[in-house]
Amino acid sequence: MTERKVRVRFAPSPTGPLHMGGVRTALFNYLFAKKHNGDFILRIEDTDQNRFVPGAEEYIIESLNWCGLNPEEGPGIGGEFGPYRQSERKELYKKYADQLVESGWAYFAFDTPEEIDALRKEAEANKETFSYGIGTRKNLNNSLKLSSEEVQQKIDAGENYVIRFKMPEDKDVTEEDLIRGSVTFNTTKSLDDKVLFKSDGMPTYHLANVVDDHLMEISHVIRGEEWLPSMPLHVLLYKALGWEETKPKFAHLPLILKPVGKGKLSKRDGDKLGFPVFPLKWSDPKSGDVSRGYREDGYFPGAFINLLALLGWNPGTEQEFFSLDELGKIFSLDRVVKSGSRFDPEKAKWFNKHYFQGKSVEELSELFKPILEEKGVKASDKKINAVVAEIKERCEFVSDIWDQGYYFFVAPKEYDAKTVKKRWKEDTPNKLAEIVNMFESVEKWEAASIKDAFSGFMNEKEWGFGVVMNPLRLSLVGGNVGPDLFVICELLGKAEAIARITSAIENISKQ
Ligand code: GLU
Numbered sequence: 338m339t340e341r342k343v344r345v346r347f348a349p350s351p352t353g354p355l356h357m358g359g360v361r362t363a364l365f366n367y368l369f370a371k372k373h374n375g376d377f378i379l380r381i382e383d384t385d386q387n388r389f390v391p392g393a394e395e396y397i398i399e400s401l402n403w404c405g406l407n408p409e410e411g412p413g414i415g416g417e418f419g420p421y422r423q424s425e426r427k428e429l430y431k432k433y434a435d436q437l438v439e440s441g442w443a444y445f446a447f448d449t450p451e452e453i454d455a456l457r458k459e460a461e462a463n464k465e466t467f468s469y470g471i472g473t474r475k476n477l478n479n480s481l482k483l484s485s486e487e488v489q490q491k492i493d494a495g496e497n498y499v500i501r502f503k504m505p506e507d508k509d510v511t512e513e514d515l516i517r518g519s520v521t522f523n524t525t526k527s528l529d530d531k532v533l534f535k536s537d538g539m540p541t542y543h544l545a546n547v548v549d550d551h552l553m554e555i556s557h558v559i560r561g562e563e564w565l566p567s568m569p570l571h572v573l574l575y576k577a578l579g580w581e582e583t584k585p586k587f588a589h590l591p592l593i594l595k596p597v598g599k600g601k602l603s604k605r606d607g608d609k610l611g612f613p614v615f616p617l618k619w620s621d622p623k624s625g626d627v628s629r630g631y632r633e634d635g636y637f638p639g640a641f642i643n644l645l646a647l648l649g650w651n652p653g654t655e656q657e658f659f660s661l662d663e664l665g666k667i668f669s670l671d672r673v674v675k676s677g678s679r680f681d682p683e684k685a686k687w688f689n690k691h692y693f694q695g696k697s698v699e700e701l702s703e704l705f706k707p708i709l710e711e712k713g714v715k716a717s718d719k720k721i722n723a724v725v726a727e728i729k730e731r732c733e734f735v736s737d738i739w740d741q742g743y744y745f746f747v748a749p750k751e752y753d754a755k756t757v758k759k760r761w762k763e764d765t766p767n768k769l770a771e772i773v774n775m776f777e778s779v780e781k782w783e784a785a786s787i788k789d790a791f792s793g794f795m796n797e798k799e800w801g802f803g804v805v806m807n808p809l810r811l812s813l814v815g816g817n818v819g820p821d822l823f824v825i826c827e828l829l830g831k832a833e834a835i836a837r838i839t840s841a842i843e844n845i846s847k848q
Contacts (some may be wrong), residue, residue, distance in 0.1 A: 343375025
């Protein structure tokens with residue numbers, strides 16, 4: 338038998354921003370496709386009109402783009418199995434729902450939402466949960482109970498109805514999950530009669546998902562663990578529709594867990610614990626709430642992808658840094674674990690640091706320029722490169738360059754009070770004025786020669802280094818921070834260094 342072409346899909350619903358767990362699902366699908374020279378497809382599952390959120394689809398596409406997870410087929414890309422947005426495939430699903438009714442695998446149900454709600458409440462009062470299915474369906478308002486004439490009358494009268502799957506009684510549905518092994522669900526114990534087709538003329542997730550996976554010739558369904566309970570229904574749908582032969586293989590990915598405590602990493606954890614849970618910044622169109630994103634927080638897409646890859650998968654070696662290309666060569670589902678993986682925000686920063694350090698000074702300078710612009714700073718490329726080269730090692734993010742080196746670009750407006758109190762003595766201004774004179778005469782304004790001139794001068798004067806060094810640093814950068822003092826002098830340039838010392842002499846003495 339010839340091997341089937343690998344075709345996988347990422348099938349998000351545009352109900353909000355993509356959580357990092359969603360990006361990981363997309364990533365694992367992408368890597369699986371790359372590994373097997375297959376196709377990676379993006380399908381937008383937007384059949385639930387009530388949960389549609391404007392901007393969410395664009396957000397999903399932009400996120401995948403930023404991560405470099407480019408689909409071969411999808412909305413806006415095209416492909417021979419399109420359209421790839423379920424709302425545009427609307428007409429296609431009804432016939433499959435009808436086919437299931439005709440073959441006895443599904444039935445019409447006329448119960449109104451209010452009636453179902455009342456049944457739910459009644460069950461709750463008895464400390465039970467209502468489920469529409471094997472135990473209850475015979476007594477409800479549906480085509481299993483009503484005669485075919487009654488059913489026809491209701492349909493002709495335009496009564497609203499849904500089509501429900503008729504779960505077979507007491508059957509064990511066993512399916513092989515590529516991550517979990519063999520999984521069995523008993524229909525009577527754990528499965529209800531899910532709605533397949535709604536009264537608004539739209540299919541539900543279950544029907545549309547199975548129909549599309551079949552029509553799009555999907556070979557492997559790789560998705561989050563939360564969909565595992567849907568697997569038996571999907572397996573039965575393949576059987577009921579006569580598509581068992583080409584049914585895809587299933588793989589359910591483990592959860593990403595909170596950094597501390599119990600449970601799944603939720604959309605709210607980021608705000609609570611101070612790290613992003615979304616790839617990009619998201620502004621909620623209804624509430625206006627803004628959630629931070631990895632991109633805007635300064636993460637490199639390579640670092641983000643690298644850290645996601647290791648949440649639930651391991652290479653079987655000690656290696657921790659991987660490019661997307663490299664991952665696409667070695668990824669395999671056998672190395673995906675069953676249990677959840679705890680997300681560690683500190684480790685995420687550590688990954689970013691590695692990618693940051695791997696960039697050249699010129700690349701980092703380019704990324705840093707927008708920050709300088711935002712701060713209203715103009716500086717030459719030569720100076721920016723020199724500053725970046727000097728402080729690169731202390732940084733993890735591009736924004737750290739500013740935090741660690743702002744004083745190279747703006748003169749201090751105020752001076753650290755503690756240092757002033759401790760180091761600024763009565764005769765400091767006079768001493769610094771003499772230093773200024775000496776600096777004026779330094780010809781080659783480079784750290785080494787400034788240092789030589791300074792040391793010679795200090796020896797001559799017989800002043801202790803400490804008496805001058807700290808006030809000098811305070812004058813140049815406003816506090817007790819920064820690298821070697823003479824490097825700072827060089828990078829500031831002679832005129833600027835002298836101007837800063839002169840202005841400190843004037844201003845600190847007045848403080
Ligand atoms: N639309 C589902 C979701 O939002 C897709 C689940 C699946 O991959 O089958 O996650």
